[in-house]
Amino acid sequence: MELVLLLSSPLLGALVLGLVGGRRSAPELNVAFSLATFLAACLLTLRVIGTGNLLVAHEQFFIDPLNVFLVTLTSLVGLTTSLFSRPYMRIERDHGRVSGARLRLYHGMYQLFMATMLVALTTNNLGLLWVAMEGATLSTVLLVTLYRTPASLEAGWKYFILCGVGIAQALFGTILLYFAAEHSLGIEGASALLWTHLNGVKGQLEPAVLGLAFVFLLVGYGTKVGLAPLHNWLPDAHAEGPTPISAVLSGLLLNVAIYAVVRCKVLVEGALHSALPSRMLMGFGLLSVVLAACFLWRQRDIKRLFAYSSIEHMGIITFAFGMGGPVANFAALLHMTVHSLTKSAIFFAAGHAAQKAGSQLMDDIRGLITLSPTVGWGLMLGSLAILGLPPFGVFASEFLILTTAMREQPWAIPILLLALAVAFAAIFGRVQPMVFGETRARRLPHPPALLPVFAHLAIVLLLGLYIPPYLADWYRAAARLIAGQ
C-alpha cells in the first residue's frame, strides 16, 4: 500500500506538472508532490521496521534492508532539492534563461526522474531495473539541455550516447543472467529475472555465463556510476544542466546506479566463488579515484569541480564494495548516504553562488562570505565535509574504508591517501578564495533557499558524531546482505 503511494505520487506529479508546470505556482506543487513521496517513503520505512521485508505485486517489487534506506534517502534529497529549486528556478526565470514552457518540461521531468529512480530501487525484477535506469537517463537528457546553449547541447548528446551505449551493455548482461537462470534452474518466464529467486539459487548458476554477464553489467551500469574511463559524460552533464538537476544527478542517480551494480555483484559472487567481481570493482574504483583527483586540478568551472569530486567519491564507494565483507560494505553504504547529502548541499550553495556572480567560473566568484554569509558558510562547510574533515560523516566512512583497506588490501593505501590529499588541496585551494576573496557582485531578486543546505550538513554532522543504533543495525543488515551472509 505504502509502495503504491510511493510510486504513484511522483508519477501523478509528472502528469500534473507536465500539464501545469509552467504556472507561477508550479514550484509549490513540485514541493508538494515531493513531500508526498517523502511521507510515503517514511510510512514504508516504518512498515518495514515493523513487519520486515516486503514482497508484493506478484513479487515484482520488494523492500529489503538494502533498498529501504536508499528509498528514504532518495525521497529526502528529492524533497530538499525541490525546496531549493523553488527560488533557484524563479531567479533563472527572472534572468530570462528559461521560459514557462521549459519550466513545465523541467517540473514534469523532475517528477518523472524521481519516479524512475524509485522504481529502479524497489523493483525485484532485474529487467525492470534496466528499464528504469534507462528511463532515468531519458528523463534527464532534456533537462541537461534545458538552457539550449551549445555547450549544454553537447553535454546532453554525450550523456545520451555514452549512457545509451553503456546501458545497452547492461541489457546484454541482463539477457545473459536470464539465460543462466533458465539454463540452470529451468525456471520459466517472468520469475527467472527476479532477484529474490536468483539470490536463492545463486550457487547453482553457471559460473562462466555469470562471469561474462558481470563484465557487461559492470561496464553498463558503471557508465552511469561515472566510473573511469567511462566517466566522460558526467562532468559535462553536471555543469551544463540547471543546478537542481546537478544535485539530484550527483546525489541520487549515481547512488541508484551503484545500487544496481551491487545487486548484480551479490548474485555473481555467489555463483563464481572467485575474487573476479571484487577485483574488477576495486580496479575500476581506484582508477576513478586517481583520475578524478588528477582532473580536479584543471577545473575552472565550479560545477565541473564538484562533478569530478563525485567521480572520486563514487570510486571510493566502488572500491569499498569491491573489498567486500561486512565492515567495508557498512562503510560504503554510510559513504553513499553522506556523500549524497553533502554533495547535493554543495550544489545548492554553489548554484546560488554562481547566480550571484552571474558566472560558473570560479575566478568570477569571490567573497561570498561578505556578500551572503549563509551561502559562503554553506559552501565552505560543505567543502570541508566532502573533503573528509572530522567531525563530519564523510570522515567516519572514509576512515572506516581506509582502516579496512589497511587490513585487507594494504597495497591500495598509498594510492588512496595520495589521491585524497591531492583532491583536498585542489578543492580547498579553489573554495577558499571563492568564500573569502574580495567582491562587488549584486543581490539576488529572490532570497536563496538555504534550509536544505544546512539540513543536509546537519544530518552529515550528526552521522559523523553519532549513528543512531537502529540506523546502524539497518546498515549492518544491508552490509550482511551484500556480503552474501
Add this chain to the structure above:
Amino acid sequence: MAGVPIDLQLLNLCAALLLLLSFAMLAQRRIVNLVNLLALQGALLLCATLLLAWRTGQAHLYVSALLTLALKVLFLPWLLHRLIRRLQVYWDSEPLLNIPVTMLAGLAVVVFAFGLAQPISALGSTATRNSIGIALAVVLLSFITMITRRKAMSQVVGFLSMENGLFFGAMSATYGMPMVVEFGVALDVLVAVLVLGVFFFQIREQFDSLDLQHLEKLREEAAAAGGGGNTSGGDN
C-alpha cells in the same frame, strides 16, 4: 545441412542476413539509406521472431513480433524519414574513414564475438543458440558504426541497430525476455527516439547542422576559454 529442418534453416538465413546488413550499414554513406537498412533489419527481425514463434509455439513471441512490426518496421523508420524531411538532410552523406580498414576491423570484431559467445552457445538449450554469436557481432558492429560517424542521425541509427542486435540476442538465447521487460524496453526505445527528435531540432536551431563536429569545436573553444576538463568525446 541435410538433416536440418527447413524452418531452422530459414532462421539461420535470417541471422546471416542480419550480420550482412550490419556490414552494409558500416559502409553506407547516405543517411536515408542507413534508415532504410535499419527498417530492413527490423523486418528481418520480424521474420525471425515469427519463424521462432511458429516453431516453438510460444504465444508471447507472437506478441513480441507484433511489437517489432509496429515499432521497428513501421513507426521508427517512418519517424526517422519524417525527421530527415523536416530537417532537410535528405541528400546528406558523410565522409567515412577508410572503408576497407573499417571492414577489416568489423571482421575482427565478428571473430571476437563468436569466440566470446562460444561457451554460452555450448550451454544453450534453444534451437537457435548458435545465433548468439551473430547477435553479439551485430551489437559490436553497430557500436563501430556509431563511433565512426560524425552525424547525429547516423549515430542514432547505429544505436537503434545495436538495440536490434540485443533483441535478437535475447531471442536466440532464451526465446525472448519476460513480457513485462520486453514492453519496458520497447517503451524506452520509443521514448528515446522521441527525445532525440526534440534534440535534433535543438541542435539544428543552434548550429544549422546536424554535424557533431560543431559540438566538438565548441567544446574545445569553451575549454580554451575556461571550461577546462576533458576534450575527448565519445570514446569508450
